[in-house]
Amino acid sequence: MTTAPLSFTFTFDGEPVQAQSGQSVAAALIASGRRSWRHTRVEGRPRGVFCGIGVCFDCLVTINGRPNHRACLVEARPGDTVTTQEGAGHDDLAC
């Protein structure tokens, strides 16, 4: 297992975001002043963190090209490419 540096950056929609080691993608995005990183499937409304503990699936985001990551659970890693998720991303969930 490699140890992440204490502080590093990843990108969100092309812009650099500072993160601390061990921090979730959602926490780093909120600390950077961002509020939302997904548009809903039906009405295209913005969503970000709601429950913060993996229950509600509101904070879904695309990381390194893969959609449907719960930003509140996934730890940020140096060099990650995080992008706003449009709708369901592409559906690979069984339920």
Added chain:
Amino acid sequence: MTTSRAEQPVARYDIAVLGAGPAGLSAAVAAAAQGSRTVLIDAGARPGGQYWRHRDGDDGARHHGWSQFRRLQRESAAHHLLDHRFGHSIWHVERTEEGFTTHTTCDDAPRALRSRTVIVATGAYDRQLPFPGWTIPGVFTAGAVQALLKGQGVPAGKRIAVAGTGPFLLPVATGLAEAGATVVGVFEAGLPTAFARHPLAALRSLPKLAEGAGYLSTLRKHRVPYRTRTTVIAAHGTDAVTGATVARLDDRWRIVPGSARQIDCDTVAVGYGFTPQTEIPLQLGCEMARDADGSLVARVDSRQRGTADGVYVAGEACGVGGSQLAVIEGELAGLHASYATNGSLVDRRRLTRLLRRRAAQRSFAAAMHQAYPVPDGWQSWLDEDTTVCRCEEVTAGTVRRAVSDLGATDPRAVKLYARPGMGLCQGRVCGYATACLVARANGRQPTADDLRGMAARPVAQPLTLGALAAGGDDNSL
């Protein structure tokens, strides 16, 4: 790797403990100490659950019962009969001939753990009531705000309104104020004076009351207003919260006419008590009941046994009562599940002491539920176009029309007609509110059956088709 044990047709574990919060940690430590081969499973990266959520190197300054957590964590890490599976998300528990198989995914890879008994210690999450604007980014659950602060070191916003009901609002607001955020107010929808009617329960739980008084004094120090019979009835903004409407409530939680006022804030933290995670007892056929706080809970006996064979339940899943009750119930479950699997005897005085403490904590919990009821006047805060189901974007009007126009008489039918609770969260967030809306639209109070209709989930966590198709036995390591 082949071992002699892997070849035996027996479960690798005597006991699988599902959830590593206060109840699960306590259960696992008690079970291993009684000689049971135990596995402790949690979706989180480290033990502690929601209550003891922490960061690596956390000094525990913002936690209650931290020394108790450290002791349980130490004992659980050190015991040779106790294995850990962190980062394992449980999606199904299956009854087998030998006992149970717990199916999890870890980094998208499927795993299966076999055990003779299971202890369900899956905890709870914030109960939510919908209101206009609650889907705008910047409205968080109170638990999310607490998790961001305690688990990540990030205040959720700069100017924060804390609203809802229950004692949990106090530590959330206090933590934010101490972290330097401006808490524009704590808006408690209830009027928690019913507590005085339970002098015995209060006396037995003096430390908890002192805790509450400590929070209030911290809030005063930071000049945070604490208002009762008041709550946030709407959030405003388009892409992010820019303000909220706060109003006075009557005793049934209807808005007092003329009392609404705008407040300036960028964040709203809301919680109306807790919803226990009950999909596993439901999957295993345990009898459920509607508890004093209106939550669906698993029924247990004095040994923490659910009504389904070999299933023990501890902590919030059998009744919301806080971390101290959870630790006691976990210990009882661990001891009794061990006795059932390996016959290890327990000192009678220890059991008597645990049962006495459980009774005291339960009477305290019952008093709290009575002090913080959720009357159904909140339904009058909703417009027809207020979102109820956040996942499927179903409005209150659509839910009500499923009753008035389509003749649905229970939440399960409404779910099929209008899709609330059919999205990714599977009704975890909107289940309680939908059950209440449907019951009221049918002119009755919600029942355990109504709640069950929104809480039954054959698959507890979304998973990829690949994970579902693949095998994955984690018992021969």
